[in-house]
Amino acid sequence: MSATAIAEENRSSIKEQSSLDDTTVKGLVRDLHRLNQGIYWIDLIGSCLVGWASFAAAVALRPFSPWMLAAVALSVCTLYRALCFMHEITHQSARSLPHFETVWNWFVGFPLLMPSFVYVGVHQSHHRISVYGTAQDPEYLPFAHSRRMTTVFALESLFIPLALLLRFVVLTPLGLVFPRFQQMLVVYGSSLTMNLKYRREYTPELVKKVRRDSLITFAIWGAVAAAAFAGLLPWRIFLVWFAVDSLISFVNTLRTLGAHAYENEGEQMDRTGQLLDSIDTPGAFYTELWAPVGLRYHALHHYFPGIPYHNLAEAYRRIMSHVLVSADYSKMTSPSLQQSLRELYRKGEGK
Numbered sequence: 001m002s003a004t005a006i007a008e009e010n011r012s013s014i015k016e017q018s019s020l021d022d023t024t025v026k027g028l029v030r031d032l033h034r035l036n037q038g039i040y041w042i043d044l045i046g047s048c049l050v051g052w053a054s055f056a057a058a059v060a061l062r063p064f065s066p067w068m069l070a071a072v073a074l075s076v077c078t079l080y081r082a083l084c085f086m087h088e089i090t091h092q093s094a095r096s097l098p099h100f101e102t103v104w105n106w107f108v109g110f111p112l113l114m115p116s117f118v119y120v121g122v123h124q125s126h127h128r129i130s131v132y133g134t135a136q137d138p139e140y141l142p143f144a145h146s147r148r149m150t151t152v153f154a155l156e157s158l159f160i161p162l163a164l165l166l167r168f169v170v171l172t173p174l175g176l177v178f179p180r181f182q183q184m185l186v187v188y189g190s191s192l193t194m195n196l197k198y199r200r201e202y203t204p205e206l207v208k209k210v211r212r213d214s215l216i217t218f219a220i221w222g223a224v225a226a227a228a229f230a231g232l233l234p235w236r237i238f239l240v241w242f243a244v245d246s247l248i249s250f251v252n253t254l255r256t257l258g259a260h261a262y263e264n265e266g267e268q269m270d271r272t273g274q275l276l277d278s279i280d281t282p283g284a285f286y287t288e289l290w291a292p293v294g295l296r297y298h299a300l301h302h303y304f305p306g307i308p309y310h311n312l313a314e315a316y317r318r319i320m321s322h323v324l325v326s327a328d329y330s331k332m333t334s335p336s337l338q339q340s341l342r343e344l345y346r347k348g349e350g351k
Contacts, residue, residue: 025303025325029315035096035308043293044085044100048107051078058240072243080248081292082108088293089116090123091305105213110220112245113164115213118192121206125198127305132274133264138193143262147348150257153194157253161245172218176211186210194256255291258340259298263347278302279340280333282316290337299332 051074058071086109089101101116109115125131126139133140143150167189175182183202190210191200200206227233261277269277278299281287287296294301294309297316301307307315320326334340 021325024322025319028318028322028325029304029307029311032307032311032315033304035092036310037097039310040085040088040097040100040308044082044104044107047078047082051075051082052107052111054078055240055244058244059234059237063236072240072247075244076247076251077289079108079112079244080251081288083112083114083248083252084293084295086114086116086119087123087295088309090120092308105216110213110217112248113161113168113217113221114192115217117190117206117209117213122191122193122198122200127302129271129274130268133266133269133277135195135197135266138191138195138198139256140260140264141194141262142265143257143344144347145263145265147345150345150348154250154253154257157249158246160249161242164245168214168217169221172214176215182207182211185214251290254337254341255295257344258334258337259295262344275299275303275332278332280316281335281337281340282313282333283336287337 054071054074058068058075061068061071082104085100085104089097089104092100094101101120105116122138126137131137141149141153143153167185171181171185171189175185186207187200187202190206191198224233224237228235228237258281259279261279264273264277278301280299281291281296283291283296291298294312297312300312300316300319304315319329
């Protein structure tokens, strides 16, 4: 029997006979919902310092030299880690992490053309029972039913930086001049989403945030461009940025494809179904490179979205150590990203 058939049989079995008692599981992790602000700040600041220092080194070093390529690789890993804190900002309140979103925007979101509004207020829909896996889910497509869809989605991620440049450098000033166009940008062009059918709800508060943060992003990029025109910065800074951002986008896309089974075709799924359609990949220490900030525990995150990233490993350990829970829960665990991607690609064979 193939690995895919075994995985599908396991998922069907657990759905029919689940012993994941909520009371038991919640009791195991009850004390793990409190976040440690110090860990968040040290991790974010450290990632930004290393990420932008290595980015600057990549710009200064001889193009395509071994040291330059090493600097690019380090910049991709650390800035990707910093970018993934956008996920935590979505799930943790501003009261628990005061000023964190603002600092993150200035050092990560604005420079990488991904201000927090493209994700905050969007990702929450992905977790709703009434939305997950349906046509309204901004982060779900039935990849398991189409190998072509999976392939195209992975390849087009390399060009997302171009779309971001168009959105924030070209279209932002048009939105500021034409209110009707600004409304269209809010509804159709203010969400980091894989589902093109998703539409953002237009609210005055969102419009204000999108306008403000888009203008800041445009101003920062305008200042960098002006410095390049004046000869204060080398033009290759934009090429290095594109390379780094494209690689970050590609790695994140592969991680996203390995985060769910993507077997649903639009029907609503209950909490158990959502859990069964999600995947944990605990892996080894290097798993943090492609799934940082707790993202390797994706099924666990869907079960307990409020647990801060630095406690997910301990939550997973406790659940897997509990005899009455681990047998069923372990079936949501994948040995590696490669295995998850192979299974997803195989399921779409001939489609």
